[in-house]
Amino acid sequence: MGNNKTETLFSEIKIGNTTLNNRIGLAPMTRTSATEHGLATEEMAQYYANFARGGFGLIMTEGTYTDEYYSQGYLNQPGIATKEQMDSWRKVVSVVHNEGAKIIMQLMHAGALSQGNRFNSSTKGPSAVKPKGEQLAFYGGQGDFQMPEEMTQIDIDQVIQQFAASAKNAKEAGFDGVEIHGANGYVLDQFLTDYTNRRTDKYGGSIENRLRLAVEVIKAVRNEVGNEFPVGIRISQAKVNDADHKWSGGVAEAAQIFNALQQAGVDFLHIAEPQAAAPAFGGTGPTLVKLAKDHGNTIVIANGSLGDPASADSLRTEGEADIVTIGKAALANQDWANRVAADRELNDFDFQQYLLPKATLKEFEYRTLKA
Numbered sequence: 577m578g579n580n581k582t583e584t585l586f587s588e589i590k591i592g593n594t595t596l597n598n599r600i601g602l603a604p605m606t607r608t609s610a611t612e613h614g615l616a617t618e619e620m621a622q623y624y625a626n627f628a629r630g631g632f633g634l635i636m637t638e639g640t641y642t643d644e645y646y647s648q649g650y651l652n653q654p655g656i657a658t659k660e661q662m663d664s665w666r667k668v669v670s671v672v673h674n675e676g677a678k679i680i681m682q683l684m685h686a687g688a689l690s691q692g693n694r695f696n697s698s699t700k701g702p703s704a705v706k707p708k709g710e711q712l713a714f715y716g717g718q719g720d721f722q723m724p725e726e727m728t729q730i731d732i733d734q735v736i737q738q739f740a741a742s743a744k745n746a747k748e749a750g751f752d753g754v755e756i757h758g759a760n761g762y763v764l765d766q767f768l769t770d771y772t773n774r775r776t777d778k779y780g781g782s783i784e785n786r787l788r789l790a791v792e793v794i795k796a797v798r799n800e801v802g803n804e805f806p807v808g809i810r811i812s813q814a815k816v817n818d819a820d821h822k823w824s825g826g827v828a829e830a831a832q833i834f835n836a837l838q839q840a841g842v843d844f845l846h847i848a849e850p851q852a853a854a855p856a857f858g859g860t861g862p863t864l865v866k867l868a869k870d871h872g873n874t875i876v877i878a879n880g881s882l883g884d885p886a887s888a889d890s891l892r893t894e895g896e897a898d899i900v901t902i903g904k905a906a907l908a909n910q911d912w913a914n915r916v917a918a919d920r921e922l923n924d925f926d927f928q929q930y931l932l933p934k935a936t937l938k939e940f941e942y943r944t945l946k947a
């Protein structure tokens with residue numbers, strides 16, 4: 577399948593004990609269409625099934641919250657923290673499986689970027705540092721983010737334990753794997769980022785300390801789900817509230833990050849960049865995807881402006897990425913994979929057509945093009 581420009585996208589690949597029938601994934605995309613209580617709905621099941629029917633070998637769910645404390649980021653975001661939430665996902669999993677695709681759940685803790693949490697009106701993050709930017713009106717927020725409280729060791733232990741419990745719930749609901757959301761400015765990224773993490777304990781200071789929470793979460797999740805169940809982490813430099821952020825330590829820091837995450841026990845690294853094919857630190861240097869491949873020594877999933885099949889394919893053929901995920905171009909083409917396989921024309925992405933009417937162009941760009 578696939579024309580000769582894209583055929584490398586259409587071969588099988590194994591992640592842990594899961595075999596994907598091609599290398600094309602749907603990027604995780606928040607929709608805020610769950611019930612008020614965080615339950616997955618029939619509409620969501622049909623939404624995800626459509627992409628599976630459209631040829632995507634891998635479906636990544638929207639970011640799903642992990643606890644009933646401080647993880648929820650948006651009202652009507654789905655959760656995987658309770659038995660009821662877990663049971664609600666079974667239908668989503670089964671319809672996606674019926675269409676022949678695999679489905680991985682993205683586990684998310686919003687930390688200081690939470691702007692809609694029905695369990696708590698205050699927020700918690702690594703340090704009492706007010707997040708840059710403004711809340712996302714697209715997801716019902718308004719104005720500045722709150723000043724977060726600094727997490728105590730008890731809070732941190734709770735974060736770790738709840739990621740692990742949620743991963744177990746996802747496995748029990750039938751998911752084919754979990755992705756820990758370590759990207760885009762949410763809690764694990766807040767710990768990794770120097771300006772949001774001012775801690776002086778073992779979770780702050782050196783890069784090793786700032787990575788400690790992510791490493792502990794990976795280990796706890798792995799411990800809970802066993803060695804065969806795919807576990808990955810998503811990492812980015814850019815954040816939803818700080819689009820231009822770059823790791824200050826450049827290539828050497830990237831190497832250290834990818835190495836530490838892989839050592840902690842992940843089966844894949846999902847690298848999100850605004851432009852996955854562009855040099856990570858400018859000039860003619862390597863892409864972040866290539867750095868992950870070289871230093872992570874594991875399966876690398878690439879994301880960011882890969883909606884043009886030729887660019888998706890070239891990252892694959894150049895040995896940088898094993899799998900690609902498609903975001904906005906998939907919203908415009910729910911059958912992106914089938915179209916590419918048949919060499920059929922793709923629709924352009926039109927935000928008005930594919931996103932909620934309440935979104936303004938400015939908000940939409942803020943949330944996605946830069947994230």
Ligand SMILES: Cc1cc2nc3c(=O)[nH]c(=O)nc-3n(C[C@H](O)[C@H](O)[C@H](O)COP(=O)(O)O)c2cc1C
Pocket residue numbers: 603604605606607637638639682757759760810848850879880881882883901902903904905943944947
């Ligand atoms: C509507 C929307 C919601 C998103 N929600 C999430 C999310 O829940 N988790 C996540 O890791 N990334 C999220 N993203 C980022 C996408 O996964 C992806 O990184 C971004 O769209 C860039 O890829 P693209 O150029 O293929 O669109 C979202 C993007 C969009 C457009």
